[in-house]
């Protein structure tokens with residue numbers, strides 16, 4: 278139902294047949310809907326508005342160049358993105374949630390970064406580990422001594438489909454792309470690192486390759502669209518320059534994820550799958566895909582622009598392939614599934 282902005286909240290309630298509570302009425306900014314009934318709105322500007330009263334259902338909201346299709350009532354969507362090192366793109370996170378009764382909550386602040394060696398992981402043995410007491414001077418730490426990490430709700434993908442036939446750059450073979458996703462998932466499953474950190478892991482998710490043409494659920498400009506309950510990795514355009522790849526997470530409001538998709542940018546990007554012969558502004562596909570698969574499992578970004586080259590660092594430089602294997606923060610953050 279799309280309602281004119283001048284309709285009062287009380288008459289809206291009458292139309293909807295569900296009277297608003299006093300709390301609902303006082304939480305609505307004056308003239309709120311008037312500024313919100315536009316096709317594209319600032320995500321933070323629609324905070325506190327009701328998608329039903331303001332006709333926001335089906336609209337696209339943006340923040341810092343990230344866009345998402347407004348979730349339905351009771352649903353949420355999260356965007357995490359990897360950007361070029363030195364890029365002017367600084368907003369690398371957007372979470373938009375709509376309560377069961379239609380109120381929007383949007384934030385660009387990601388979950389906090391932790392940096393101490395996680396005590397619950399008593400089994401960790403590291404040859405050169407030392408803890409961060411505080412998250413400062415990240416560049417002083419190497420990827421094997423930097424335990425910074427961030428996690429949100431854990432997700433257990435069952436089948437991760439690779440769309441290796443559509444929009445794939447001509448210089449990347451089908452086999453190479455499939456190998457990158459399978460290999461990247463293997464890194465998380467095995468906790469592959471060059472830091473001497475040994476952990477027994479049980480990471481779910483089987484990569485399915487073949488002739489799948491399932492699309493990751495992104496909009497035409499690379500924003501998060503509508504979930505289809507199928508986890509997909511594909512190539513496609515991300516209009517926001519400076520962004521290498523994005524992961525979208527769909528969940529119930531305040532609840533668990535039920536769908537995650539990964540898109541690798543094709544709008545302005547050149548990719549390589551080998552560590553030899555990389556030059557210019559090409560990016561290492563395996564490093565970027567491994568990073569995004571970390572998002573698929575639950576990991577957020579590590580130190581912000583700290584230059585530590587952790588797999589979950591929020592940016593990457595051309596030809597940098599260090600994210601192919603995990604650093605201390607990456608491997609220490611992986612949840613050991615029950616039975617693992």
Ligand SMILES: [Zn+2]
Pocket residue numbers: 357358359568569572578590591
């Ligand atoms: Zn990321």
